Amino acid sequence: MTKGNKFGTHRVIEPEGALPQPAWKIDNTMEIYDNEVLIDVDTLNIDAASMTQIKEQAGGDVEKIKARMKEIVAERGKHHNPETGSGGMLIGTVEQVGEKLTDRDLQPGDKIATLSSLSLTPLQIDEIKEVNTDTDQVKISGKAILFESALYSKLPEDMEDTLALAALDVAGAAAQTAKLVKPGDTVFIIGAGGKSGLLCLHEAKKRAGVSGKVIGISRSDAGCERIKETGLADVVLQGSANEPMNIFEMVEESTDGELCDVTINNVNVPDTEMGSILPTKDGGIVYFFSMATSFTKAALGAEGVGKDVNMIVGNGYTKNHADITLEILRENKTIREIFNRQYV
Amino acid sequence: MTKGNKFGTHRVIEPEGALPQPAWKIDNTMEIYDNEVLIDVDTLNIDAASMTQIKEQAGGDVEKIKARMKEIVAERGKHHNPETGSGGMLIGTVEQVGEKLTDRDLQPGDKIATLSSLSLTPLQIDEIKEVNTDTDQVKISGKAILFESALYSKLPEDMEDTLALAALDVAGAAAQTAKLVKPGDTVFIIGAGGKSGLLCLHEAKKRAGVSGKVIGISRSDAGCERIKETGLADVVLQGSANEPMNIFEMVEESTDGELCDVTINNVNVPDTEMGSILPTKDGGIVYFFSMATSFTKAALGAEGVGKDVNMIVGNGYTKNHADITLEILRENKTIREIFNRQYV
Ligand SMILES: NC(=O)c1ccc[n+]([C@@H]2O[C@H](COP(=O)([O-])OP(=O)(O)OC[C@H]3O[C@@H](n4cnc5c(N)ncnc54)[C@H](OP(=O)(O)O)[C@@H]3O)[C@@H](O)[C@H]2O)c1
Ligand SMILES: NC(=O)c1ccc[n+]([C@@H]2O[C@H](COP(=O)([O-])OP(=O)(O)OC[C@H]3O[C@@H](n4cnc5c(N)ncnc54)[C@H](OP(=O)(O)O)[C@@H]3O)[C@@H](O)[C@H]2O)c1
Numbered sequence: 001m002t003k004g005n006k007f008g009t010h011r012v013i014e015p016e017g018a019l020p021q022p023a024w025k026i027d028n029t030m031e032i033y034d035n036e037v038l039i040d041v042d043t044l045n046i047d048a049a050s051m052t053q054i055k056e057q058a059g060g061d062v063e064k065i066k067a068r069m070k071e072i073v074a075e076r077g078k079h080h081n082p083e084t085g086s087g088g089m090l091i092g093t094v095e096q097v098g099e100k101l102t103d104r105d106l107q108p109g110d111k112i113a114t115l116s117s118l119s120l121t122p123l124q125i126d127e128i129k130e131v132n133t134d135t136d137q138v139k140i141s142g143k144a145i146l147f148e149s150a151l152y153s154k155l156p157e158d159m160e161d162t163l164a165l166a167a168l169d170v171a172g173a174a175a176q177t178a179k180l181v182k183p184g185d186t187v188f189i190i191g192a193g194g195k196s197g198l199l200c201l202h203e204a205k206k207r208a209g210v211s212g213k214v215i216g217i218s219r220s221d222a223g224c225e226r227i228k229e230t231g232l233a234d235v236v237l238q239g240s241a242n243e244p245m246n247i248f249e250m251v252e253e254s255t256d257g258e259l260c261d262v263t264i265n266n267v268n269v270p271d272t273e274m275g276s277i278l279p280t281k282d283g284g285i286v287y288f289f290s291m292a293t294s295f296t297k298a299a300l301g302a303e304g305v306g307k308d309v310n311m312i313v314g315n316g317y318t319k320n321h322a323d324i325t326l327e328i329l330r331e332n333k334t335i336r337e338i339f340n341r342q343y344v
Numbered sequence: 345m346t347k348g349n350k351f352g353t354h355r356v357i358e359p360e361g362a363l364p365q366p367a368w369k370i371d372n373t374m375e376i377y378d379n380e381v382l383i384d385v386d387t388l389n390i391d392a393a394s395m396t397q398i399k400e401q402a403g404g405d406v407e408k409i410k411a412r413m414k415e416i417v418a419e420r421g422k423h424h425n426p427e428t429g430s431g432g433m434l435i436g437t438v439e440q441v442g443e444k445l446t447d448r449d450l451q452p453g454d455k456i457a458t459l460s461s462l463s464l465t466p467l468q469i470d471e472i473k474e475v476n477t478d479t480d481q482v483k484i485s486g487k488a489i490l491f492e493s494a495l496y497s498k499l500p501e502d503m504e505d506t507l508a509l510a511a512l513d514v515a516g517a518a519a520q521t522a523k524l525v526k527p528g529d530t531v532f533i534i535g536a537g538g539k540s541g542l543l544c545l546h547e548a549k550k551r552a553g554v555s556g557k558v559i560g561i562s563r564s565d566a567g568c569e570r571i572k573e574t575g576l577a578d579v580v581l582q583g584s585a586n587e588p589m590n591i592f593e594m595v596e597e598s599t600d601g602e603l604c605d606v607t608i609n610n611v612n613v614p615d616t617e618m619g620s621i622l623p624t625k626d627g628g629i630v631y632f633f634s635m636a637t638s639f640t641k642a643a644l645g646a647e648g649v650g651k652d653v654n655m656i657v658g659n660g661y662t663k664n665h666a667d668i669t670l671e672i673l674r675e676n677k678t679i680r681e682i683f684n685r686q687y688v
Contacts, residue, residue: 019645021649296430300431300464300660310656315647317646317650
């Protein structure tokens with residue numbers, strides 16, 4: 001087998017010297033290097049922002065969605081939506097393990113989920129069998145390659161694969177919430193009725209504790225209902241993070257003018273930076289998990305209103321993020337039920 | 345006088361409900377509301393990323409640069425470059441203070457620099473007198489409006505206005521460096537020979553102390569010379585952050601494989617996210633001050649290579665950032681000299 005680079009740079013076609021994620025195009029030949037893993041792909045879980053964009057562009061037509069997905073992979077060698085810059089993840093079965101990785105606990109036949117984004121994973125789609133635009137899950141037949149530095153998780157035995165996949169897709173958010181929230185904090189979760197939002201609600205409540213306060217917001221009735229169903233939010237607000245002054249006033253009221261220590265942005269639409277910054281107190285933290293976040297809008301927006309907040313880029317990875325996230329589905333029956341109903 | 349909103353939303357033309365910074369277009373009528381300040385503008389300091397873009401688009405032709413600047417302001421009511429999303433700042437003389445702000449220490453005739461971005465400041469350009477593409481400073485005659493929540497600093501008596509302006513433009517970076525770096529840290533400053541980079545070098549060295557290590561990198565010979573001139577870097581590297589594997593190997597070597605605790609990105613070009621993430625150790629901090637940072641490239645890039653780093657969006661504002669930054673020019677004669685030579 002040919003020797004490969006740890007980060008997968010041996011597969012980058014253009015631009016030269018780039019890493020696979022930022023690269024425009026990578027080589028998706030399905031013959032592995034010595035430090036790669038070949039996967040027989042079963043399901044793609046397209047990132048929410050990306051699926052929303054593809055769906056809109058296709059006017060909701062399933063055949064057009066399929067065509068656009070194939071086109072992206074043909075153009076770039078990976079499912080890396082050029083409009084949103086985001087990917088998603090996949091589940092599949094290990095088919096072959098490169099000779100340099102034989103000491104890993106990984107055998108042909110193992111069912112795994114990849115935790116590094118589709119935006120850097122060499123992918124080949126033979127057929128798209130089924131597109132579920134509600135869950136963003138797409139059944140395909142095809143192959144993919146895992147690089148040496150890429151993250152993955154063996155799928156647990158005590159839950160369905162699709163349930164695990166739905167949660168693992170947004171694993172970073174809940175694990176980061178667990179790290180950022182301290183006892184007594186007022187935590188504001190934007191998009192709290194969504195997939196990552198619900199998982200964050202659990203960790204926020206657990207970490208802020210009885211002396212803390214958790215505020216959840218969603219735009220739709222259904223989203224607000226899901227927040228209420230969990231019983232984890234002290235305050236449930238209905239409104240759009242695209243209307244910052246409105247959000248600011250609602251949060252000001254629910255916190256007696258104190259505003260929030262930690263704000264977690266879990267939405268799947270653009271232009272919610274100011275709706276996240278304004279309700280956060282000076283010295284507080286804004287964690288942007290949403291991939292629709294604009295760097296300049298956040299940086300200049302905070303400066304523009306003179307807010308001294310710490311704004312964090314939602315790294316999809318943090319240590320033990322897969323374990324922390326799957327554990328939530330074991331600890332919280334309600335969230336597991338909602339996930340089964342909604343995202344599986 | 346008509347009553348205005350604290351954040352300046354009364355001037356937003358489109359989209360409705362937005363704040364002035366994210367807004368596409370704002371009202372630049374030069375008649376003030378009760379909580380605004382009218383400024384007679386002297387000099388614009390265009391954000392480095394924005395000026396680079398305008399210069400490139402104009403093929404370096406000064407008349408075309410002027411035309412493009414006027415066009416941006418005519419279209420948006422503010423100097424908010426739609427390509428880079430960034431602004432800059434200005435100096436001018438207070439002409440009129442709204443009746444709600446009369447208790448502020450601000451009088452007609454005071455010379456001030458605005459610290460909130462040009463990307464939210466109502467501006468009217470009557471004439472562009474002089475464009476200096478080396479310093480990014482543009483002499484104009486025109487007017488601007490300061491909102492109630494906007495930041496500004498009276499210009500100090502002990503240094504030239506243009507020197508203060510050059511430093512204040514990038515005030516956030518050095519003040520954040522002072523907050524993030526702890527004694528003993530290994531700090532990596534990318535673009536260390538540039539304006540914000542030099543100021544960060546000073547704070548990094550001061551905070552990391554004798555037990556720490558400061559590594560500075562620049563692409564050009566001139567940049568590296570400036571770093572050496574300060575004597576603040578323990579290691580000076582020459583190379584481009586656009587070549588992440590190369591940077592990674594250089595930093596690996598200069599840190600005996602330990603990598604860095606804090607990486608500060610001060611460049612003015614895109615695609616340097618991976619060059620910042622790879623040389624940072626797990627659990628370390630990457631502070632992106634560069635406005636050319638892509639949110640998704642950072643988030644997915646870190647995840648893609650399995651790096652558990654804390655990535656921070658460079659908020660242009662943090663408490664006392666103006667004072668901290670001007671103090672550097674008093675403490676460090678060499679940096680002051682370089683600034684006088686280079687940016688004034
Ligand atoms: N590495 C990473 O950082 C990473 C990894 C994976 C995913 N993500 C990102 O995480 C985000 C959320 O993903 P997800 O799977 O949790 O999405 P999701 O299930 O679709 O949830 C999004 C939620 O946002 C709410 N929402 C939408 N617009 C809103 C608005 N204007 N104001 C308030 N709430 C609003 C929606 O509520 P309503 O239905 O009530 O409107 C929905 O519940 C996406 O942007 C995705 O790209 C990031
Ligand atoms: N609110 C905020 O967060 C805020 C406010 C103001 C400014 N900014 C941003 O801060 C950044 C820096 O501003 P500045 O005024 O300090 O700019 P600057 O003086 O032009 O410095 C940029 C430096 O980056 C170096 N550089 C460029 N490309 C490089 C590469 N590929 N690898 C390594 N070094 C490279 C350059 O060095 P060589 O000449 O040697 O190539 C130069 O010294 C800009 O992107 C600006 O937009 C942010």
